[in-house]
Every structure is written in C-alpha cells, then in structure tokens.
Amino acid sequence: MADSPLFQALHMEMAHALCEEQEKGLSVLEGVGFRVGQGLSERLTKEMPSFKDELDVLKFLCKDLWVTVFKKQVDNLRTNHQGTYMLQDNQFLLLTQLSNGKQYVEEAPKFLAFTCGLVRGALSNLGFDSTVTAEVPVMPSCKFQVVIQKS
Amino acid sequence: SIRNGIRSRELFVLTYGALVAQLCKDYEKDEDVNKYLDRMGYDIGIRLVEDFLARSAVKKCRSYSETVDMIAQVAFKMYLGITPSVSRSNTTENEFFLILENNPLVDFVEELPAGRTSLCYCNILCGVIRGALEMVHLAAEVNFIQDRLKGDDFTEIGITFLKKLEDKKHKRNK
Numbered sequence: 001m002a003d004s005p006l007f008q009a010l011h012m013e014m015a016h017a018l019c020e021e022q023e024k025g026l027s028v029l030e031g032v033g034f035r036v037g038q039g040l041s042e043r044l045t046k047e048m049p050s051f052k053d054e055l056d057v058l059k060f061l062c063k064d065l066w067v068t069v070f071k072k073q074v075d076n077l078r079t080n081h082q083g084t085y086m087l088q089d090n091q092f093l094l095l096t097q098l099s100n101g102k103q104y105v106e107e108a109p110k111f112l113a114f115t116c117g118l119v120r121g122a123l124s125n126l127g128f129d130s131t132v133t134a135e136v137p138v139m140p141s142c143k144f145q146v147v148i149q150k151s
Numbered sequence: 152s153i154r155n156g157i158r159s160r161e162l163f164v165l166t167y168g169a170l171v172a173q174l175c176k177d178y179e180k181d182e183d184v185n186k187y188l189d190r191m192g193y194d195i196g197i198r199l200v201e202d203f204l205a206r207s208a209v210k211k212c213r214s215y216s217e218t219v220d221m222i223a224q225v226a227f228k229m230y231l232g233i234t235p236s237v238s239r240s241n242t243t244e245n246e247f248f249l250i251l252e253n254n255p256l257v258d259f260v261e262e263l264p265a266g267r268t269s270l271c272y273c274n275i276l277c278g279v280i281r282g283a284l285e286m287v288h289l290a291a292e293v294n295f296i297q298d299r300l301k302g303d304d305f306t307e308i309g310i311t312f313l314k315k316l317e318d319k320k321h322k323r324n325k
Contacts, residue, residue, distance in 0.1 A: 017190075
C-alpha cells in the first residue's frame with residue numbers, strides 16, 4: 001500500500017484521546033513521538049554510512065524519514081548555519097486529514113505534537129539534543145523549527 | 152511498493168509500542184490499559200471501515216461466517232499483512248475464533264513488560280474489530296482468548312455475535 005491508513009488512524013486517535021486534557025496531553029503525545037523517532041531513526045540508519053555533519057543529518061530527516069512517515073519529502077529546508085533549521089511541508093499528511101480552514105488552526109497543536117517529538121527523537125538517536133516547535137501558517141502546510149542545542 | 156508497505160507497517164508497530172509504553176506509565180492496573188486500548192481501537196474501527204470498503208470493493212456478507220472470513224482474509228491481510236485462520240465454536244452459537252500465527256504488532260516485543268501479566272498488549276485489535284462490525288450493524292463481543300505473550304501456545308481472538316442475523320435467503324421473493 002502506498003499510504004499508511006493504520007498509522008494515520010492511530011495518530012488521529014492518539015491526538016484525540018491523549019489530548020483530552022490539552023496541556024499534559026500535548027507533552028505526552030510529544031513523548032510518544034520521541035520514542036518513535038528514536039526507534040525509526042535507528043532502523044532507517046542501520047544500513048547507512050555515518051553522516052558527515054549536522055546538515056547531512058537534517059537532510060536525512062527531510063528525505064528518508066519524512067518519506068517513510070509522511071509519504072513525501074520536506075518541501076523546503078532552511079538554516080542559519082548556526083544550529084537553527086526550518087523544515088517546511090506544504091501538504092503535511094497529518095493535517096490533510098483535517099478540513100482546510102482557519103477554525104482548525106486552533107486544533108493544530110494536537111496534530112503537530114507527535115511529529116515534533118518524532119523529529120526530536122530521531123535527532124536524539126543520532127546524537128543531537130534539540131528543541132522542536134511547529135506552526136501552521138495556513139492549512140495544510142506546516143513549518144517545523146529545529147534548534148540544535150550546543151553541548 | 153512492497154518496501155513502502157513494510158516501512159508503513161513498521162511505523163505503525165513502533166508507534167503502537169510507544170503508545171502502550173506510555174499507557175503503562177499512566178495506568179497502574181493492566182485492566183485500565185486494556186480498556187483504554189480497546190476504546191481507542193473502537194474509535195479507530197468505526198472510521199477504518201470506510202477506508203476498508205473504499206479499498207476492497209467487497210460484496211455484502213450474508214452470514215457471520217462470511218463476515219469473519221472477510222475480516223481474516225481481506226482486512227487483516229490488507230492492514231497487517233497476515234491471514235489469521237478462522238474456526239468456529241462447537242458449543243456456542245455465533246462464536247468464532249481467529250488464530251494469529253504471526254502478529255506484526257509484537258514484532259519488537261519479546262515479552263510483556265515487568266509486572267504486567269494481565270496486559271492484553273494487542274487489545275486495540277479487539278476494539279477495532281468491534282467498532283468496525285458495529286458500523287455494519289453487527290454487535291459483537293471481541294476479546295483475546297489466548298495470548299502467546301502471556302505464555303499460551305498461540306494467540307487467539309474470539310468474536311461472538313450478539314444478535315441473530317436475519318436469514319436473507321428466506322426473505323427473497325421467488
């Protein structure tokens with residue numbers, strides 16, 4: 001199958017069920033994403049040569065990881081070359097399940113938390129501590145900001 | 152491609168495992184985790200039916216037996232890549248069993264987490280089946296009867312239909 005109905009269905013259900021109490025729920029959901037990011041990054045990089053540098057790792061996220069989870073590559077990667085990256089996905093899979101429209105922008109955090117954790121977990125597995133935040137400029141596009149922590 | 156399908160399944164399995172681990176953190180009692188998984192499965196099942204019907208162009212089932220065969224041979228195959236074998240109770244009317252030889256949900260699980268002897272790790276499957284059946288107007292009880300993770304010889308799901316399905320053959324005009 002070209003897509004991932006079970007994963008998407010599970011993600012949507014987690015976003016609803018775990019976020020019934022919003023505040024705590026978002027961090028729980030982020031934590032679940034974190035574990036998945038660690039595991040997935042481990043599996044995907046098993047047969048790959050090691051990465052040259054930080055940018056190489058981000059490119060892996062934007063290509064291999066993103067295609068595996070979201071069925072497409074990140075559309076745009078920007079960096080200030082000082083540890084901050086911006087990943088833009090113009091048709092973010094997990095938002096396309098929601099209707100387009102401004103009213104759903106309020107609900108969006110529930111549908112971004114898992115992915116923020118996923119990115120943070122993948123980076124963690126590859127040796128980088130980071131903070132990851134996301135925003136929805138307009139549905140269904142999404143921007144993830146990654147800040148790599150200096151050790 | 153097959154590779155994409157496998158990756159998709161891995162993603163689902165990893166996510167499910169992370170969810171179970173989180174629920175084990177949040178709930179002390181196994182029964183509470185089991186219930187939570189079942190409820191989530193139910194919510195997923197009522198929505199997944201649409202996806203299933205869109206993908207599979209199956210004709211309407213006219214008996215419980217056909218329905219269970221469809222679950223095992225079409226739905227399980229489509230979503231999890233496995234085909235449980237189906238059997239039927241000799242003693243209880245309308246009770247069927249799915250035996251899972253392989254279960255991708257536990258691919259990365261060797262044993263139950265410590266102190267979790269009553270955890271039905273895959274309980275989400277029972278909820279999904281129950282929710283999906285309800286959407287096609289069939290009420291059923293669905294639970295794990297045997298579980299390899301609990302030390303049983305195999306993993307078996309029981310489906311017991313609660314209302315008698317109308318015998319449509321008798322209603323057809325000749």
